Amino acid sequence: MPCGALLGLCTVLAACAGAWHPAHPAVSVLLIGPVLACARLGVRATLGTAAWALALAVAVGVVRRADAGPQLVVEYLVLLVGCLAAVRIARVSAARSTRLRQLGAVAQATQAALLRPVDARFGDIDVHTRHHCAVASATVGGDVYAVADTPYGLRVFIGDVRGHGLDAVCVNAAVADGFRDLAYVTADLTELAGRLDARIAPALGPEDFVTAVFAEFAPGEVRLVNCGHPPPLRMGARPKFLDPVTCSLPLGLGCAPAQSRYWLQSGDRLLLYTDGLVEARDGQGREFPLFERAHKALSQALPWEALDELYAQVTAHTGGPLRDDMAMVLCESGVAGTPPGPGRPVTVKHRTADAS
Template identity: 60%
Template sequence: MAVRDSGRGRWRRAGGLLLPLAVTALLAVLGTFHDGWRPAVGALLIGPVLACSRLGARGTLAVAGWSAALALSVGTVRHLAGTPPFVLEYLVLLAGGVLAVRVAGRLTARTAALRHAVQVAQVAQGAIMRPVAARIGEVDVFTRHHCPLEPATVGGDVYEIVNTPFGTRVFIGDVRGHDLGAVQTAATVLSGFRDLAYVTPELTDIAVRLDALVAPDLGPEDFVTALFAEFAPGEVRLVNCGHPPPLRIGRSLKLLQPADSALPLGLGTRPGARRCWLQPGDRVLFYTDGLIEARSPDGTEFPLLDRCAEPLSAVLQSDALDALYAAVTAHTAAPLQDDVALVLCQQADPVADAVHGVTRDTHGCEGRVGAELPRR
């Protein structure tokens, strides 16, 4: 595969060099044999200009030398080489060629620096988005993070799962943007969550404090969608700050919509909390918007409720996530263009209802955190 890619790279470079050489050769022919076409020498500057936007300094230098040689040939054939107008145009051509070479060198240096920065950011993102396949507290957790194909792209997806005195807590977020700043913001949010999750009893307080933490560093149009979850025996408590709602997989699929609409982090969010009951064997899928915004060739978004039942019912959670990604790429008929983070959770050892003195209906009784639980 490496040999094949190297060959393709050579063909691309050869094609990029061929265009300016061919254009300048055509202009030189017109200037030589068409008496009515006058601006032959100055027009040859188009070759180095095209080259500096496509090739490096060496390729641009080669095209500039080619243009200078063609211009001198045109002047010689038409007996204009010693005339003042030709000399002036030729000097302009040489100066333009030198300038094009310098511009190409600067563009190459900037591109190399950007690629290096992106590689560093991708490594940092990989450290942030480490895969999880473990029992954390009393919850079995499996994760996947699928990155887009573009090598110059980094995403803002972030997640974390921690075992705290308050239960197993899950955080998943999506920083607006796909640049280096998104990775830095994601790292800030992740670090803040880790600091707060172990010492802050209420999820809503974590959200408010993270909002205050990231707001000073965000631009006027930047924000972070975030979802906080806390697992307790037979239930999950949710705080949603503008993030896609999690999906509960059990007897049926159900989106666990937030109790109140809340702004994303960085915009002064004041979220509410919601309690959702879980039956034994229920799973909860947390995800970023790259999943539901995946589009088919005709522009249709991925139908989450219609297409997730079978994949997410796989016996093994790891197989379920792989099957879900396969279903999404089958829908798009191509690899995803946006990054997608998936976190699938299932309580490892559910406690019987009688222990908690609560009842649940067949749909899973749900209410706001702090509400009195129904008793037997």
């Protein structure tokens, strides 16, 4: 409600309080204006409405001077105390809103630092990442990914922390830092998942958990540990969702990690993603058909163009901005010694097989 409308409402109420006799409303009815301003507008609007209500109350008192008495004095006191309370509440609410905006900005900056874009070649594997925030969201999402070029081979992690906001950012930081620390000193991928689970436990609340996929690249294959996360999609001669042989609960819920191994031939692409991709819905509530749409998108010549095309298809499916965050990591198996392709500079570089 605009401030002018509230001033007009106060004026009407004051006219009723001054004109109707003997059953006129109490002067304290003017408190409606400041209360509405406090609930819907800022401090300045509340101050202005309160001052206008008090001025009108004085005018009503002049009109009703013959009725002046203890009852009118009580009405003035109620109005005055109510106006002061409304201004106080408006100030507290404004301070809280400012604080929340500041905390949100800090959280977004922290998440941006955690989710630094990766466009780099590690041995014979090209890695490219994307993270898209939900435009309509006022909070920070729980998507997280990390890349580590270790003595055991290139390792990639992608996860989704339950929840949003500052708590999710804190867990994100614990997960990303824990993965980068442990990936260089833990030889076995399942042991890496188990140790990360134990490491982040103190940062998780009673109902918190993290779905995750750990990928380790070796010549001709990729090893995966999936802890309750959507399965990666391998695009090549035979496109396939790489479902885990043994299912595991997410991190934080007593995960029992098991490793699966899959062929990865030269030119194959492996897409790791969060559920914001597959759970994007159109106007009729249908989820994004990743398997059907991925062939066109991921067949783009350059990996970063493939990710851009896939995101364009998702937003075309939803008909507008996404309602959830979405992270994607695209890994392409190439030939060692060949350049990663023209058109995009390398920006960041961080330091079992089926028959199908």
